[in-house]
Amino acid sequence: MNAIKETNFSFPGQTEFYRGKVRDVYSFADKIVMVASDRISAFDVVLPEAIPYKGQVLNQIASIFLKATSDIVPNWVKSVPDPSVTIGIKCTTFPVEMVIRGYLAGHAWREYKAGKRTLCGVALPEGLKENDPLPSPIITPTTKASEGHDEDISREEILKQGLVSEADYVVLEKYTRALFQRGTEIAKTRDLILVDTKYEFGHADGKIYLIDEVHTPDSSRYFYAEGYEERQKKG
Numbered sequence: 494m495n496a497i498k499e500t501n502f503s504f505p506g507q508t509e510f511y512r513g514k515v516r517d518v519y520s521f522a523d524k525i526v527m528v529a530s531d532r533i534s535a536f537d538v539v540l541p542e543a544i545p546y547k548g549q550v551l552n553q554i555a556s557i558f559l560k561a562t563s564d565i566v567p568n569w570v571k572s573v574p575d576p577s578v579t580i581g582i583k584c585t586t587f588p589v590e591m592v593i594r595g596y597l598a599g600h601a602w603r604e605y606k607a608g609k610r611t612l613c614g615v616a617l618p619e620g621l622k623e624n625d626p627l628p629s630p631i632i633t634p635t636t637k638a639s640e641g642h643d644e645d646i647s648r649e650e651i652l653k654q655g656l657v658s659e660a661d662y663v664v665l666e667k668y669t670r671a672l673f674q675r676g677t678e679i680a681k682t683r684d685l686i687l688v689d690t691k692y693e694f695g696h697a698d699g700k701i702y703l704i705d706e707v708h709t710p711d712s713s714r715y716f717y718a719e720g721y722e723e724r725q726k727k728g
Contacts, residue, residue, distance in 0.1 A: 496531040496543035549576040555706035584695025594689040614647030688714040
């Protein structure tokens with residue numbers, strides 16, 4: 494099968510090339526070209542085999558959700574000239590990822606199971622089970638690591654370290670909650686529950702933009718809505 498494992502283009506006017514775990518990114522003076530490869534990344538390791546069309550699935554889902562949320566926050570996309578390619582505005586990335594969780598799953602559950610009742614400065618109630626809904630969605634940011642694992646960080650620590658200004662961080666939180674609400678509503682129309690996800694933001698020309706991918710299987714966890722409550726009751 495013709496999986497896109499990597500690309501090695503050299504374009505006129507290209508200023509930089511970066512290969513992430515999944516994406517190949519070509520930079521120019523005023524824009525970036527992002528190719529969603531078919532590489533698979535799990536727990537920060539790129540697996541040896543690529544899966545055909547995986548990048549296309551990611552890119553096209555992201556495209557749909559970026560259009561569907563453009564009334565909430567401006568995003569980086571200029572065009573999607575190919576199923577696996579997005580061209581967009583070149584932004585300076587904020588050095589934090591805005592993770593938001595509606596349910597106690599994954600990393601949050603592991604921390605909770607280990608006895609922690611505070612995650613990224615947010616207090617969690619006693620008596621929750623794995624995959625239970627949280628009383629309300631919580632924002633649990635992480636640092637943005639270029640290699641290895643992203644690390645949990647609190648709002649207070651982000652501001653203390655000067656990673657993001659308080660004025661900008663208030664805007665990022667507002668956008669994050671509104672995007673999660675919209676994603677939850679859209680997931681519901683597909684009989685899915687949006688469990689948790691992460692958003693990345695950047696700035697250019699004095700404006701904040703939503704960048705990268707949104708609500709894809711790489712950035713988000715989903716549950717099937719049908720039978721969820723019954724499964725939870727049964728443990």
